[in-house]
Amino acid sequence: MDKILFNDSIVQRDKLIDIEDRGYQFGDGIYEVIGVYDGNFFMLDEHLERLERSAKEIRLSFPYQKQQLKERLEKLVTVNQLKEGVIYLQITRGEAERWHHFPSDDTKPNLVAYTKLEETLMEEENNGAAAVLTEDIRWLRCDIKTLNLLPNVLAKQKAVEHDAVEAIFYRGDIITEASASNVFIVKNGEVYTHPANNYILNGITRRKVLALCMDLGIKVNEETYSVQDLLTADEVFVTATKLDVVPIIRVDQQSIGTGYPGKITQKIVEAFRASVQELVRSS
Numbered sequence: 001m002d003k004i005l006f007n008d009s010i011v012q013r014d015k016l017i018d019i020e021d022r023g024y025q026f027g028d029g030i031y032e033v034i035g036v037y038d039g040n041f042f043m044l045d046e047h048l049e050r051l052e053r054s055a056k057e058i059r060l061s062f063p064y065q066k067q068q069l070k071e072r073l074e075k076l077v078t079v080n081q082l083k084e085g086v087i088y089l090q091i092t093r094g095e096a097e098r099w100h101h102f103p104s105d106d107t108k109p110n111l112v113a114y115t116k117l118e119e120t121l122m123e124e125e126n127n128g129a130a131a132v133l134t135e136d137i138r139w140l141r142c143d144i145k146t147l148n149l150l151p152n153v154l155a156k157q158k159a160v161e162h163d164a165v166e167a168i169f170y171r172g173d174i175i176t177e178a179s180a181s182n183v184f185i186v187k188n189g190e191v192y193t194h195p196a197n198n199y200i201l202n203g204i205t206r207r208k209v210l211a212l213c214m215d216l217g218i219k220v221n222e223e224t225y226s227v228q229d230l231l232t233a234d235e236v237f238v239t240a241t242k243l244d245v246v247p248i249i250r251v252d253q254q255s256i257g258t259g260y261p262g263k264i265t266q267k268i269v270e271a272f273r274a275s276v277q278e279l280v281r282s283s
Contacts, residue, residue, distance in 0.1 A: 005076045005089075005113040007063070013114065021110055022103070023092030027148040030054040031090035034073070035241045036115075038280045039083050042241075044070060046204050050145065051089070057144045059102070060093055063109045073113060082115040086242055089113040090147065118242050121165070125269050128249035128261045129165035131238070133227065134158055136169035136176050136199075143198050155179035165246060166238050171199065173226045181240035182206040185225060185233035186264045192229070195222045205239040205272075212271040218264060235262030244276075245269045 002013050022028035032051045035042040048066050055062045064072075073087055092110045096103030121129075138151045155167035156179040166178040177183050177200040184193045191213055196202035213220045230236060234257045236248040245268050247261035261269075 003076065003079045005072050005111070007108075007111050008072070010072070010076060010079055017110065017112070018095040020098055021092055021095050023090065023110070023147055025098055026100070027146065028058075029090055029092035029147045030058065030060065030145055031088065031147060032145060033241045034087045034089065036077060036082055036085050036087060037276050039077060040279050041073070041077075041087075042276065042279060043204050043208065044073070046207065050202070050204065051091070054145045055091065057141070058146065060091065061109055063091065063111055076113060076115060080115040082117070084120075085116050085118040087113055087115055092147070120242060120244055121246060124165055124246045125244060126261070128247040130163060130250040131166045131168050131178070131236075131248045132159050132162045132164045132252055133170060134167045134179075136171040138169075141198055142176070142200055143196070143202060145201055152179045165243075166248070168230070168238075168248075168251065170227050173228075174224045175227060175230050176200050177203075178238050181238040181243055181246075183230075184209070184237050184239065185230055186235035186237075186262060187229070187233055189264065190219045190221060191264065192221045192223060192225050194224055203240060205241055205244065208275065209239050209245065209268060209272065212268060212275065216267055216271060218267070231256075233257065235265045237265045237268070245272050 003010050004013050004015060006015050017024060030051060032047045034044060034047045048069060052062055090112055094107040094109050096107045134155045159167040166181055168178045168183055169176045175183055176194055182193060182203040184191055194200050210220055231251060231254050236256045237245055238248060239245050247265045249256050249259050
């Protein structure tokens with residue numbers, strides 16, 4: 001894993017970024033985390049489409065054609081011999097003298113990508129995991145996947161300190177998402193999740209799960225629900241890249257449903273695993 005993609009070249013990982021890169025000083029950039037299973041990308045096109053959208057929303061020039069970028073990412077996986085893990089990819093507005101306003105138009109964006117070994121959380125998928133609640137103090141454009149993640153960092157640290165896999169955000173009385181994943185509840189055999197608006201990131205795994213629910217004949221309601229709805233749900237689960245689908249069986253000190261992964265969540269876990277296996281077989 002000693003090679004990275006820096007702009008249009010694959011170089012050694014010790015490549016240095018200038019101190020006046022705007023991603024470093026302002027968080028002025030965007031990113032994606034793309035799952036790799038047995039050397040194969042999972043929903044790469046969807047990730048790159050979202051990356052382009054994020055760039056457009058913050059008025060950042062996208063430095064490459066998508067096909068070019070795909071080819072370079074595929075080469076990076078091959079060079080680093082990554083079988084199971086993720087590619088982290090970010091684009092910043094580039095290097096310029098430190099002023100808050102945008103730099104001149106001739107400032108070139110910086111693109112960096114690297115690979116990372118990361119296993120699926122099989123034990124948590126099978127047995128469930130805990131989560132904690134925390135107030136959603138983020139800005140109002142959570143639909144843009146920017147580098148500004150300090151509220152998420154603080155939330156995830158709270159989860160770690162409570163032996164939990166995730167911190168679930170609430171804004172007022174409404175559950176939005178989690179520090180690094182989307183949140184779903186199950187009530188009376190139906191799935192509920194926050195609509196994909198500016199309060200959440202429309203996760204790629206989230207989208208896959210919505211499609212799987214349709215295939216399975218499970219009704220999905222994309223509508224808001226309260227903290228109390230979450231705590232009294234029959235089932236709760238979270239989804240994210242390489243987290244995949246993890247049942248949440250306890251929130252704070254309260255058990256969810258029976259205290260074990262529920263039947264609907266288990267069906268979705270199995271369907272997601274099958275979709276990954278289909279990807280591997282068809283490669």
